[in-house]
Amino acid sequence: MVLEAVWTGTPVRMGAPGLLDHRRLLTLLMVGAVILSVVGIDWGSPLFHTGGGGAARNFLAALFPPELSPSFLGLALAASWQTLAFAVAGITLAIVLGLPLGVIASGSVFDAGQSSIAPIAAARFFLAAIRSIHELVWAVLFVAAFGLSSLTAILALALPYAGILGRIYADLFNNVPQEPLQALRASGASPFRVFLYGRLPMALPDAIGYTFYRFECAIRAAAIMSFVGIRGLGYEIQLSLNDLLFGQVWTLMLFLVALVLVVDRWSSTLRRSLIT
Amino acid sequence: MEQHAETELDNVTTQTDKSGVSPTSHPISFARISAIGFLVLMVFSWGYLLVGSNSGLADFSSSETWDNASRFVQELAGVNSPVRPAFLNRDRWFETGKLAYQTLAMSVLAIGLAGIAVLATFLPGARNVGNGDLGGAYSPAWCLLYYLVRAVFAFTRAVPELVWALLLVFFLSPGIVAGALALALHNYGVLGKLSSEVVENLDPTPAKALKRAGAGNLQMLLYGVVPQALPHFVTYLLYRWEVVIRTTVVVGFVSAGGLGRELRLSLSFFHYTEVFQIIIWYLILVITVDLLAAWLRRLARLE
Numbered sequence: 001m002v003l004e005a006v007w008t009g010t011p012v013r014m015g016a017p018g019l020l021d022h023r024r025l026l027t028l029l030m031v032g033a034v035i036l037s038v039v040g041i042d043w044g045s046p047l048f049h050t051g052g053g054g055a056a057r058n059f060l061a062a063l064f065p066p067e068l069s070p071s072f073l074g075l076a077l078a079a080s081w082q083t084l085a086f087a088v089a090g091i092t093l094a095i096v097l098g099l100p101l102g103v104i105a106s107g108s109v110f111d112a113g114q115s116s117i118a119p120i121a122a123a124r125f126f127l128a129a130i131r132s133i134h135e136l137v138w139a140v141l142f143v144a145a146f147g148l149s150s151l152t153a154i155l156a157l158a159l160p161y162a163g164i165l166g167r168i169y170a171d172l173f174n175n176v177p178q179e180p181l182q183a184l185r186a187s188g189a190s191p192f193r194v195f196l197y198g199r200l201p202m203a204l205p206d207a208i209g210y211t212f213y214r215f216e217c218a219i220r221a222a223a224i225m226s227f228v229g230i231r232g233l234g235y236e237i238q239l240s241l242n243d244l245l246f247g248q249v250w251t252l253m254l255f256l257v258a259l260v261l262v263v264d265r266w267s268s269t270l271r272r273s274l275i276t
Numbered sequence: 277m278e279q280h281a282e283t284e285l286d287n288v289t290t291q292t293d294k295s296g297v298s299p300t301s302h303p304i305s306f307a308r309i310s311a312i313g314f315l316v317l318m319v320f321s322w323g324y325l326l327v328g329s330n331s332g333l334a335d336f337s338s339s340e341t342w343d344n345a346s347r348f349v350q351e352l353a354g355v356n357s358p359v360r361p362a363f364l365n366r367d368r369w370f371e372t373g374k375l376a377y378q379t380l381a382m383s384v385l386a387i388g389l390a391g392i393a394v395l396a397t398f399l400p401g402a403r404n405v406g407n408g409d410l411g412g413a414y415s416p417a418w419c420l421l422y423y424l425v426r427a428v429f430a431f432t433r434a435v436p437e438l439v440w441a442l443l444l445v446f447f448l449s450p451g452i453v454a455g456a457l458a459l460a461l462h463n464y465g466v467l468g469k470l471s472s473e474v475v476e477n478l479d480p481t482p483a484k485a486l487k488r489a490g491a492g493n494l495q496m497l498l499y500g501v502v503p504q505a506l507p508h509f510v511t512y513l514l515y516r517w518e519v520v521i522r523t524t525v526v527v528g529f530v531s532a533g534g535l536g537r538e539l540r541l542s543l544s545f546f547h548y549t550e551v552f553q554i555i556i557w558y559l560i561l562v563i564t565v566d567l568l569a570a571w572l573r574r575l576a577r578l579e
Contacts, residue, residue, distance in 0.1 A: 022577075034388035046449060047448055059446065136529075147344070150325040256435060
């Protein structure tokens with residue numbers, strides 16, 4: 001593991017000669033970039049707009065307490081379910097799309113030879129292309145093309161997630177220990193059999209762990225699908241903000257935080273149980 | 277992006293490494309319950325979304341939808357466009373290029389703000405700083421601070437950038453700065469959690485040795501912990517920058533800055549060749565930042 005190697009034993013070059021050793025160059029570039037961005041921005045208007053300070057105080061005061069009426073809690077619960085449903089649907093479609101692409105991109109099911117380079121490169125390029133565009137940009141494009149519907153949002157969510165999952169799966173299939181694979185090959189297994197009985201089971205715990213981590217991200221992504229008109233926590237937050245009902249906004253945000261934290265805890269417990 | 281995925285993966289696997297003891301006595305059964313639970317969730321979710329009146333199943337099976345979609349793609353490409361397509365207009369390239377630069381500046385400002393805030397708080401966010409595992413004394417105040425900082429990390433992380441942006445434009449003048457702050461808030465939570473976990477996972481020997489040699493608590497942290505953690509922090513910062521540049525465009529939708537605002541305007545005026553041009557700039561930004569971040573990460577490596 002990369003980090004392991006860094007923590008243990010890699011010698012640190014002390015007092016590297018020259019003004020521009022790597023670390024100094026890096027520091028210079030990063031500080032320079034931040035200064036350039038601060039200078040390059042139009043600071044024309046004051047940071048707080050008129051009445052903004054008052055609104056901020058009202059907003060903070062609304063936390064004590066947030067909106068806790070049973071009817072609103074029911075609404076927040078329903079919105080949480082909608083967001084969760086979109087996240088689950090999006091991530092399942094992403095797995096369905098990403099897994100075969102990842103298998104092709106890993107190149108592990110092909111016989112060694114020149115003929116396998118084209119499908120590997122094509123799969124890798126396709127995965128890179130779909131993950132470079134943010135899910136919400138996919139969503140506005142799809143809504144313009146297909147109209148607004150649940151499937152449009154699921155597809156917009158699934159594409160970039162398939163791109164990232166496919167790439168991770170490909171890496172995991174390639175990074176498994178080699179000895180068991182050699183044993184399988186020696187006993188005459190085809191590359192596909194080696195994949196099915198060697199690579200897939202060995203990569204599975206890490207693949208499941210990473211997929212669950214992405215599932216947590218998908219909940220946030222599903223919440224912001226409200227920008228194209230999809231219902232859920234983001235949608236209700238926008239409605240409550242428009243009515244200046246800050247107490248409701250807090251309740252909805254706390255539901256979102258709780259949903260994310262529950263999935264986060266589920267995924268970390270599952271990862272630990274898969275490793276041991 | 278290539279590196280980013282690896283770093284993220286490393287983080288996920290190191291998180292699993294850090295506790296050898298499983299919380300459940302029957303690890304297989306927890307995995308099985310999770311699998312069944314997820315399958316049930318899957319069935320209910322797909323059922324709920326596809327049975328609803330606006331599922332889109334009817335849309336995707338009608339030829340009219342696909343005609344519309346192909347017309348949309350043609351309009352993006354400027355086929356039969358009555359006006360000159362934006363991507364053949366040189367001035368338009370300069371205008372949108374300026375917006376692309378603003379978007380880039382916004383992403384750098386966002387990740388810079390998040391980085392500075394994380395540098396100030398990631399040490400109290402690590403459990404082993406306060407509880408004496410690094411050779412210092414057990415300090416109840418630091419332990420309390422640990423829970424506080426971790427709660428702030430969890431909250432800022434769980435709320436997506438766009439929701440932060442929606443909230444902030446209520447108080448702040450819409451613009452690049454409001455958008456950068458929204459991006460910074462979410463990434464503060466993400467980076468803070470990652471950086472604190474780096475401190476919790478690092479080798480405590482140098483810190484303990486310094487402590488035994490008579491170093492104060494601050495010296496122990498500055499010379500025993502920070503030098504080990506800093507390269508990881510920079511790596512995480514750079515890979516988050518790759519995520520931020522993708523999201524900056526989206527935050528521009530609400531906070532009225534850069535390419536995002538222009539994308540929204542062009543879409544609402546049905547200027548689809550402009551939409552196409554903005555997406556080209558967006559891809560240029562994404563690829564540039566991916567390459568730059570990969571190069572900078574190589575500089576950050578220890579060897």
